[in-house]
Amino acid sequence: MFKHILLPTDGSELALHGVKLGIELAKSCGASVFALHIVPPFHSISYVAEMITATQAVYLEGAVEHAERYLADVRDLAAKAGVPCDSGHLIGDTPGEWIVQEAQRRQCDLIVMASHGRRGFDRLLLGSETQKVLQTSPVPVLVCH
Helix, strand or coil: CCCEEEEECCCCHHHHHHHHHHHHHHHHHCCEEEEEEEECCCCCCCCCHHHHHHHHHHHHHHHHHHHHHHHHHHHHHHHHHCCCEEEEEEECCCHHHHHHHHHHHCCCCEEEEECCCCCHHHHHCCCHHHHHHHHHCCCCEEEEC
């Protein structure tokens, strides 16, 4: 049925639940998975340009370390389940758009994602990024919660 499943993660417990479900589904279908984390870009306003550059470098280093940790967790879960897994991170302001683009670029035939992530009020309802993916993705989306 499915051959290549995209698993977006923000490192939250709910996202991990979606990842686990996606891995189980991949195992039952004989599919592979691709774990994706979108790193929010650095945003700052400062009157000293050198401060921004130094702060941005520190931010990106830490953000990429977090991304790699989240993705390593997914790779470990997939390995334990015997599911082929590749992973990567992108830096971008609009995770929903990047998720859809990456699913298409990697020729995924399913996106499995959590109903909401880490962002404030959106946690109470269907997450805004999940909503964007549902509205724009030509690839089927399985939303879990």
